[in-house]
Amino acid sequence: MTFDAIGIAGSALNVHRKWLDAISDNIANINTVTSTDGAAFQERYVLAQEGADGGVFVAGTALGDAEGRMVHDPEHPLADANGYVRYPEIDLGAQMGQLIMAQRGYQANAAVVDRAKESYQAALQIGRG
Numbered sequence: 202m203t204f205d206a207i208g209i210a211g212s213a214l215n216v217h218r219k220w221l222d223a224i225s226d227n228i229a230n231i232n233t234v235t236s237t238d239g240a241a242f243q244e245r246y247v248l249a250q251e252g253a254d255g256g257v258f259v260a261g262t263a264l265g266d267a268e269g270r271m272v273h274d275p276e277h278p279l280a281d282a283n284g285y286v287r288y289p290e291i292d293l294g295a296q297m298g299q300l301i302m303a304q305r306g307y308q309a310n311a312a313v314v315d316r317a318k319e320s321y322q323a324a325l326q327i328g329r330g
Contacts, residue, residue: 205254205255206313206314206316206317207313207314207317207318208254208255208256209254209255209256209257209313210310210311210313210314210317211256211310211314212252212254212256212257212258213256213257213306213310214307214310214311214314215258215259216247216249216257216258216259217303217304217306217307217310218307219247219259220247220249220299220303220306221300221303221304221307223245223246223247223262224296224299224300224303226245227244227245227291227296228291228293228296228300230242230289230291231289231291231293231296232288233288233289234274234277234279234286234287234288235269235279235286235287236279236280236281236286236287237271237281237285237286237287238281239287240267240268240269240287241266241267241268241269241270241287241288241289241290242269242289242291243264243265243266243267243289244264244265244266244289244290244291245262245263245264245265246262246263246264246265247259247262248260248261248262248263265289265290265291266290268290269287269288269289269290270287270288270289270290271285271286271287271288272285272286272287272288273285274286
């Protein structure tokens with residue numbers, strides 16, 4: 202049972218780490234500008250799925266809208282003839298909320314691994330005594 206808890210929480214740690222990576226990538230590219238004839242940076246979403254062993258795993262990644270938003274900035278070197286450039290459609294507030302949830306999930310699962318490890322070590326001590 203202890204090893205099951207460690208395995209399940211460990212799989213969740215991996216999912217939360219990949220979720221944090223996706224959020225970091227989104228925030229890092231929030232101001233990435235492209236020309237109007239190109240696609241905007243697409244927000245990344247991690248798709249998690251339940252595993253057969255009770256754990257979870259990353260089933261894939263979904264991408265946000267490539268359309269982005271058009272911003273009038275005629276001084277930008279990538280501006281089109283009308284003075285527009287394309288920015289990604291990423292909401293910083295939503296990303297920060299996702300960041301907090303991913304961090305809390307990671308912390309909770311790390312605590313489960315620690316507690317399970319302590320329980321296993323205590324059981325070993327009982328067997329030795």
